[in-house]
Amino acid sequence: MKLLKGAVILALIGVVWSTSSIIKTHRLNQLVLEGKIPYGPVPDAARDYYSYDGLHSAFDSKLNLKRSDEFTKKEFEDLLLNSLDSDAQINFKKYLSSTLTLSEDYQIDPFWIVSIMMVESGFNLSAQSNKNARGLMQIRPDTAEHLYSLMGKKISDEQIHLNLHKPDENIEMGIFYLKKLLQNFRLNYHLATIAYNVGPNKLKELLDYEDIDTVNFSYLLKVQEKYKYLTKNFSNELKKRSRPYESTYVIRGQGRSLEEHLLKLYTRATPNLEADFLLTSENLDKNLSYSKAF
Secondary structure, three states, rough: HHHHHHHHHHHHHHHHHHHHHHHHHHHHHHHHHHOOOOOOOOOOOOOOOOOOOOOOOOOOOOOOOHHHHOOOOOHHHHHHHOOOOOHHHHHHHHHHHHHHHHHHHHOHHHHHHHHOOOHHHHHOOOOOOOOEEEOOOOOOHHHHHHHHHHOOOOOOOHHHHHOOOOOOHHHHHHHHHHHHHHHHHHOHHHHHHHHHHHHHHHHHHHOOOOOOOOOOHHHHHHHHHHHHHHHHHHHHHHHOOOOOOOOOOOOOOOOHHHHHHHHHHHHHHHHOHHHHHHHOHHHHHHHHHHOOOO
């Protein structure tokens, strides 16, 4: 009889619990429908900075591009834009965001890309050279066809000619090309820059015959000049900002040296003190265990 009563009580509790759960679910759904509760998975927060953590190195090895995450996207864009004269700002502003986004996607130094774009076209989308190179990054149709093939895209000849005058397509082809050149020339930015100008096969031939001055190559010097010009604001702003963690003596490896220096001073003052009782980090746990006994 007691077992039967217990079973009935448990059954009633289950019914009440189930009913309560149904009521709460129904009430919650009603609130959601009425717009009183934003229900569902939390939306992905859009990252508000350009990240170059995967970048091996920058065109200028002294430039710490990995600190770009200390700036919002707008701050980073403004730093770059403000390094240009007023005409260049007007011409480049409409391509700035897509250039930086693509440089982040491909993890390529954005200042290098923009420097090359300045030298190649002066931010003129309609630019066309006597060698039939076109657009912002001055890509030739035959080069574009090869690049699309490497990117795994099947594009008709007609569409390739159209894409060369589409800013995002032209910029992406140029960035992809620069990345391939960096890989081909073992992350040597100077050689990759020259190869963008003369072509990788031509450069290899010139290097084989030692018939090129890779330090004073005119195209490279132009890109270097633009790069220095473009990165000045970014570099100056970084100097004003101390790093929150890396500026501490512990992270910079100075904590241990400071501790050792203090220990030397301490042992000179108390030469007879046993080493086990010095306040080093290694003995800290041991000293704490001794104190627990008292």
